[in-house]
Amino acid sequence: MIPYQPHLYKAFTMSLSTADVQKVARLARLAMNNTEIEAARVQLSGIFELIAEMQAVDTTGIAPMSHAQDLSQRLREDIVTETNQRELFQSIAPQVESGLYLVPQVIE
Amino acid sequence: MFNQTLTQIGAALRAKKISSVELTQTYLDRIATHNPAFNAYVTVDAKTSLAQALAADKLLASGSAQALTGIPIAQKDIFCAKGWRTTCGSKMLSDFIAPYDAHVIEQFNKAGAVNLGKTNMDEFAMGSSNETSYFGQVRNPWNEKAVPGGSSGGAASAVAARLCAAATGTDTGGSIRQPAALCGITGIKPTYGTVSRYGMIAFASSLDQAGPMAKSAEDCALMLNVMTGFDERDSTSLQREKEDYTRDLNKPLAGMRIGLPKEFFAEGLSADVGSRVQEAIAEYRKLGATIVGISLPNTRLAVPVYYVLAPAEASSNLSRFDGVRYGYRAPEYTDLADMYEKSRSQGFGEEVKRRIMIGTYVLSHGYYDAYYLQAQKIRRLIAQDFTDAFKQCDVIMGPTSPSTAFNLGEKGDDPVQMYLSDIYTIAVNLAGLPGMSIPCGFGDNALPVGLQIIGNYFDEARMLNAAHQYQLATDWHTRCPQL
Numbered sequence: 243m244i245p246y247q248p249h250l251y252k253a254f255t256m257s258l259s260t261a262d263v264q265k266v267a268r269l270a271r272l273a274m275n276n277t278e279i280e281a282a283r284v285q286l287s288g289i290f291e292l293i294a295e296m297q298a299v300d301t302t303g304i305a306p307m308s309h310a311q312d313l314s315q316r317l318r319e320d321i322v323t324e325t326n327q328r329e330l331f332q333s334i335a336p337q338v339e340s341g342l343y344l345v346p347q348v349i350e
Numbered sequence: 351m352f353n354q355t356l357t358q359i360g361a362a363l364r365a366k367k368i369s370s371v372e373l374t375q376t377y378l379d380r381i382a383t384h385n386p387a388f389n390a391y392v393t394v395d396a397k398t399s400l401a402q403a404l405a406a407d408k409l410l411a412s413g414s415a416q417a418l419t420g421i422p423i424a425q426k427d428i429f430c431a432k433g434w435r436t437t438c439g440s441k442m443l444s445d446f447i448a449p450y451d452a453h454v455i456e457q458f459n460k461a462g463a464v465n466l467g468k469t470n471m472d473e474f475a476m477g478s479s480n481e482t483s484y485f486g487q488v489r490n491p492w493n494e495k496a497v498p499g500g501s502s503g504g505a506a507s508a509v510a511a512r513l514c515a516a517a518t519g520t521d522t523g524g525s526i527r528q529p530a531a532l533c534g535i536t537g538i539k540p541t542y543g544t545v546s547r548y549g550m551i552a553f554a555s556s557l558d559q560a561g562p563m564a565k566s567a568e569d570c571a572l573m574l575n576v577m578t579g580f581d582e583r584d585s586t587s588l589q590r591e592k593e594d595y596t597r598d599l600n601k602p603l604a605g606m607r608i609g610l611p612k613e614f615f616a617e618g619l620s621a622d623v624g625s626r627v628q629e630a631i632a633e634y635r636k637l638g639a640t641i642v643g644i645s646l647p648n649t650r651l652a653v654p655v656y657y658v659l660a661p662a663e664a665s666s667n668l669s670r671f672d673g674v675r676y677g678y679r680a681p682e683y684t685d686l687a688d689m690y691e692k693s694r695s696q697g698f699g700e701e702v703k704r705r706i707m708i709g710t711y712v713l714s715h716g717y718y719d720a721y722y723l724q725a726q727k728i729r730r731l732i733a734q735d736f737t738d739a740f741k742q743c744d745v746i747m748g749p750t751s752p753s754t755a756f757n758l759g760e761k762g763d764d765p766v767q768m769y770l771s772d773i774y775t776i777a778v779n780l781a782g783l784p785g786m787s788i789p790c791g792f793g794d795n796a797l798p799v800g801l802q803i804i805g806n807y808f809d810e811a812r813m814l815n816a817a818h819q820y821q822l823a824t825d826w827h828t829r830c831p832q833l
């Protein structure tokens with residue numbers, strides 16, 4: 243096996259900026275303070291260095307493989323198969339009232 | 351008794367030499383004694399287990415028992431089991447009582463097996479050392495300073511320490527095979543689509559697959575007979591005839607062609623692991639197999655491809671944890687967005703957050719083609735390597751892991767080094783092929799070495815045949831740590 247040699251792939255790597263990491267954290271709905279953002283930036287840059295090895299591979303004409311089995315999706319009749327278990331499911335919710343899930347007010 | 355095979359335990363139960371209640375209580379006592387040292391179980395519920403055992407004893411008395419009726423099985427805490435706390439190793443689900451059974455749990459219930467408890471695991475199955483669990487690290491019964499591997503580390507530790515008759519695991523990039531290797535037990539990840547993912551908490555849906563972890567290949571075959579089968583509630587469950595995975599166990603190996611990929615024996619493999627694997631191959635020669643040199647040229651790309659695709663799928667799957675319908679909600683927040691962000695930040699651990707961030711980034715606008723699409727294209731090249739290789743051989747063999755178990759804390763600060771420890775297992779998941787690990791000796795530090803066997807699609811019976819014949823000729827699988 244060819245050993246992993248990061249220096250060969252540096253050309254394809256771009257190191258992440260603080261703004262990149264902040265943007266991703268926002269998209270992922272993860273609250274992070276400045277210390278956590280910087281720690282994530284360093285670690286993610288290392289991981290992207292590993293991933294960058296892919297960029298050198300010529301994949302012209304190769305179809306993407308999205309799944310382990312190249313099968314079409316199975317279809318079924320559009321009928322109700324589940325029984326209503328609202329009370330059971332809501333019994334494990336953080337906050338419910340009158341059969342509704344409660345979240346902070348969104349509309350004034 | 352703790353070293354008996356599932357067949358022997360089943361026979362003892364049917365012959366009324368022991369009842370399921372007695373057997374279950376014996377295991378519960380053993381867990382009470384030894385689990386504090388290994389932390390293999392997250393949840394034990396003696397009352398529920400013993401009630402199942404009592405029901406099993408009735409089945410046994412009525413003569414309607416099946417192969418696993420009354421046998422105590424440890425379930426990885428990734429499977430929803432109705433009424434059981436199901437945590438997936440995360441603070442996010444630390445109080446989650448599953449409202450329904452996973453298909454795998456249903457199958458064991460139908461078989462009359464006893465759920466002995468829920469085993470520890472890396473958080474959301476993301477890890478190779480079981481150090482990312484919210485419920486603390488699991489220890490390797492062979493050496494308490496060493497990791498058990500991951501993510502099914504609790505299951506592997508429990509089987510190795512004989513704290514259950516057998517266990518379930520799941521494998522997205524090696525999470526059955528690598529801990530099986532590091533703890534000296536047998537584990538098999540079947541062909542993708544063979545075991546239903548219904549009720550199995552999702553990590554990377556195109557790669558996740560459940561399978562058994564046990565003391566031997568024969569035990570794994572019996573477990574697989576229970577776990578597999580079509581389930582319409584999983585859209586990727588395959589509609590196939592039910593198989594008996596024990597059917598070929600006793601076939602002679604004469605004429606079997608074993609492919610050795612040169613990329614699995616190159617730089618990066620520890621010398622002691624390489625030697626043990628070569629000795630196992632020599633044993634296979636004695637058993638009549640033919641050895642064929644093969645190549646899987648894209649092996650080195652499997653880790654980078656996996657660390658794009660698996661986090662991408664994970665970032666999507668884990669978006670469901672928002673503190674609204676179930677799971678952890680932060681105690682204080684200002685508005686809805688703040689509630690989402692705080693609940694997720696406080697509920698998820700570092701490795702999970704790291705992978706969500708990677709996945710979100712590679713799927714984001716401007717990077718999708720360069721990362722996600724490119725990874726999917728290389729995934730096809732990796733799968734094609736295997737298709738080409740199986741024209742020359744019946745099974746592929748090599749090491750499961752590049753080294754024996756490393757020490758707790760050794761790779762904790764360096765995610766890239768941790769990721770590279772899955773180099774030989776990941777490609778199998780990308781291709782959707784079945785793979786297994788069997789014990790084949792011990793390394794320089796007296797820790798177990800695993801031999802990986804990779805089969806063609808749906809060739810589990812042939813792999814189990816190869817594993818069983820080796821286990822008839824050797825006794826590595828019967829070795830267990832002295833507690």
